[in-house]
Amino acid sequence: MEKAFLILEDGSVYEGKAYGARKEVISEIVFNTSMTGYLEVLTDPSYAGQAVIMTYPLIGNYGICLEDMESERAWPDAFIAREFARMPSNFRCDMGIEEFLLKYDIPGIEGLDTRALTKKLRECGTMNGLITTNENFNLDEILPKLKEYKPTGVVKKVTCKEKYELKGDGYKVALLDFGAKKNIARSLNERGCNVTVYPALTKAEDIIATNPDGIMLSNGPGDPKECVEIIEELKKLYNTDIPIFAICLGHQLMALANGADTHKMKYGHRGANHPVKDLRNGRVYISSQNHGYVVDDEKMDKNIAEPAFVNVNDKTNEGLRYVGKNIFTVQFHPEACPGPKDSGVLFDEFIKMMEDKKNA
Known part of the structure; x- marks a missing residue:
């Protein structure tokens, strides 16, 4: 050999x-x-x-x-x-x-x-x-x-080249593809959502014009601070009242769009058995993770967002809930199945958020 x-x-x-x-x-x-x-x-x-x-x-x-x-x-x-x-x-x-x-x-x-x-x-x-x-x-x-x-340039490398749709008869969800895994769109589609997947550099105005019930921000590779154009578009999406759920890179980009900071971790979280704690109820999920950067939640204005999840092992931030907004974000991958599908409930929470908004 x-x-x-x-x-x-x-x-x-x-x-x-x-x-x-x-x-x-x-x-x-x-x-x-x-x-x-x-x-x-x-x-x-x-x-x-x-x-x-x-x-x-x-x-x-x-x-x-x-x-x-x-x-x-x-x-x-x-x-x-x-x-x-x-x-x-x-x-x-x-x-x-x-x-x-x-x-x-x-x-x-x-x-x-x-x-x-x-x-x-x-x-x-x-x-x-x-x-x-x-x-x-x-x-x-x-x-x-x-x-x-x-x-460098890895998000542009992995994103879809043009939008495509997964038909469903439920809520309309716009999924911004920063490097999305198939199971994100599938998890929404299985819950009845009609999912339209958009390239990463799609303008906020183009998404808003389709009148979606919710917006999903996906995972993706690289340093989040490199995605300057995307961050500017997320600032516009933040200023709407459309429910937003973000995963991994999407979580980091939404935080950067609202004044937080990110830094590179020593060796990151990559594996299928990372415990994360829900700060609302104390419940611990066993999660799948893949990231080398993390949000500095201490630098986030508490009037804008508050920590929602924390990593049990090293106490790093694993999610944020935005104050007065229909927005929550997580660092881990609820669409993945490292074992029990316990964190899949977050997709149900996103569905409930869209339902409440529709009925308001």
């Missing part, structure tokens, strides 16, 4: 075996702690501009079930695991994971010490890295490039 290397910006080198596409890439290296759901990880647009390490040691054992894709393609720059399964076993399996990586030109590495690598990122923070099969690499040339790298 061909050797492959992961070189981090601190100069550390991890050796493994090449898997998937043979291609050299520089990317932000992050880790995901999920034991299953690797296809959902691969097809989550929020991973655009990142290379993903799976901490679970065996990936690919149930193969690729194309029906479970969260978008039309795979997005990570690279995929890294301790071991990739060669013989998947699942009656729904359409192909093996290597065939899938080759299809989308994504390089992989296996056989390196993912435990040591994850500990490094937890201790030192997220770092950029180079994935290569070139054994004659020159660190003096590579390290300056790694320190300079920053993924």
